Each structure stands twice: as structure tokens, then as C-alpha cells.
Amino acid sequence: MAGLAGKAKAGRGGNTSRKGRLNGAAGRRLDWVSTLASKGAGTLQPEHLRFRRRPVGSKTLHLVLLDLSASMLRGEKLAWAKGCLLALTERFYRDRDDMAVIGFAGEQARWLQPPAKARAFNADWIAPLRGGGGTPIQPAVDAVEGALRRCPPGTRATVWLLTDGRFDPLPVRPEGVDRCCIIDFENDAVALRRCQRLAAMWRGEWVRAELFASAG
Structure with missing residues (x-):
């Protein structure tokens, strides 16, 4: 990872400020979720790096959907998902964004x-x-x-779905969402791969939970 950071730094020209080293070109930050989705199962390379630029004057609302169903209790998936949720909330706070969290289990979402x-x-x-x-x-x-x-006009909305994909049928993409990120906690012996299928349906990003967690 240190070697990769050096390669990425070298490819950004003469920006030697601390902010420049962390964020790349002015006004951009490394987007770990998009980077991990681009990397997939391979080794992280400079061409996998993705950056995000906050539109001037925009307001971002992050909507996290947390799967609390019985299948998430197997293999301590729920405990793992709660750790990822905590990391996301810390990120939203650092970015001064808005957030909401919806838990779903049983017969309802709340x-x-x-x-x-x-x-x-x-x-x-x-x-x-x-x-x-x-x-x-x-x-x-x-x-x-x-x-x-x-939401007020102009709000940018990102949906984060934390699940093992143990549901059927697959829902259609929520209307009005700008970005969808699916964090996949499936680690069962029989893999259904519904999170990958849903990410394709939603034109979103799919990241395995262990990769997301390792990125910090």
C-alpha cells in the first residue's frame, strides 16, 4: 500500500502539500469504495484509484440500509456490519454531510x-x-x-446497503438516488451472489465487506 501511495503521488505532479498528498488534485478526495469496486479481487494498482469531488454548494444525504435479519446473525455478520456502519458514520461526520439509517428485519423497516x-x-x-x-x-x-x-432541491443522495443479500425478489433501484453502494456480507457456504446482481441492477458499486473493513 505504501508503494502504491508513492506511485499515485508521483502521478499527481508537483502538489507537495499535505492536503494534496491525501486528496490528489485540488478539491478531490480518494474514494475508497469506488476504488475497491474497481479493484475487485485483484491487487490494488494505480489505475484502480478513484477520486471524488464535492460539487460546489451541494448537500449530500447518506441513507444507510442495515440488514438486521436472522441470516445476518450467522457468522457474526451483524457484528461486522455494525462496525462498518460505525466507520461510515465517522466518515459522514468528517465530511459534514447528512445521514440517515434504516434498519430492516421481520416484516418492517424502521x-x-x-x-x-x-x-x-x-x-x-x-x-x-x-x-x-x-x-x-x-x-x-x-x-x-x-x-x-x-429533501430540498439539489440534495445529492447516496444509498449504502449493508446486507448478505438473503432476500428475493430483488428490489428496483430507489428513485431519486444519485449513487448506490452495496457492502456484501455474504460468507455462507452456498453463495447466492444476490448482492452482485443487485449492484448491476442498481448501476451501483459492489464491495465485499472484508475489503471495505480492511480499507479503514
Whole structure:
């Protein structure tokens, strides 16, 4: 990774400031999710690097859909997903973005955190979350669409789906979403690969959970 960082740095010209080293060209930051999705199962190379530029004056709302169903209890997937959720909330706070979290299990989806400015400390409500029951993905998607209809014009919306993909049928992409990121926690002996199929349907990015976690 250090060697790769050196190659990426060399390819950015004469920007030697700390901000430049971290973010690449002015106004850009390394987008780890898009980078990991581009890398896939291969070795990380400079051509896999993806950067993001925040549009001037834009407001970003991150909507996290957390699978709390019974299948997420196998292999400690839910504990793993809660750790990834905590890392995401820290990122949203650093970027001064808005966030919302929807948990879905049993027969319904519910707001764990309604849309609001991301706050600094989230472990107190993430740690106690419990799982069980079915996987009602469609009500979670419906909740996303309802929230977006109430957003101010110009809001950029990103959906993060944290799941093992143990649901059928696959829902259609939520209307009004600018970006979809699917973090795949499937580690079962029989792989259904529904997260990959859903990412293709949603024209989104698919990242295995272990890669996302290792990127920090």
C-alpha cells in the first residue's frame, strides 16, 4: 500500500502539500469504495484509484440500509456490519454531510436515525442493535424514496446497503438516488451472489465487506 501511495503521488505532479498528498488534485478526495469496486479481487494498482469531488454548494444525504435479519446473525455478520456502519458514520461526520439509517428485519423497516446532520459519536445506539426475522428489503427502499421526496432541491443522495443479500425478489433501484453502494456480507457456504446482481441492477458499486473493513 505504501508503494502504491508513492506511485499515485508521483502521478499527481508537483502538489507537495499535505492536503494534496491525501486528496490528489485540488478539491478531490480518494474514494475508497469506488476504488475497491474497481479493484475487485485483484491487487490494488494505480489505475484502480478513484477520486471524488464535492460539487460546489451541494448537500449530500447518506441513507444507510442495515440488514438486521436472522441470516445476518450467522457468522457474526451483524457484528461486522455494525462496525462498518460505525466507520461510515465517522466518515459522514468528517465530511459534514447528512445521514440517515434504516434498519430492516421481520416484516418492517424502521428509522434508526432519521435524516439529520451526521454527529460525532454513534456507538451508543449502534452497539445495542439486535437482529432476527425476515428480510423486508422493499419497505426499506420505500422509506428511502419517501425521505428523498421531502429533501430540498439539489440534495445529492447516496444509498449504502449493508446486507448478505438473503432476500428475493430483488428490489428496483430507489428513485431519486444519485449513487448506490452495496457492502456484501455474504460468507455462507452456498453463495447466492444476490448482492452482485443487485449492484448491476442498481448501476451501483459492489464491495465485499472484508475489503471495505480492511480499507479503514
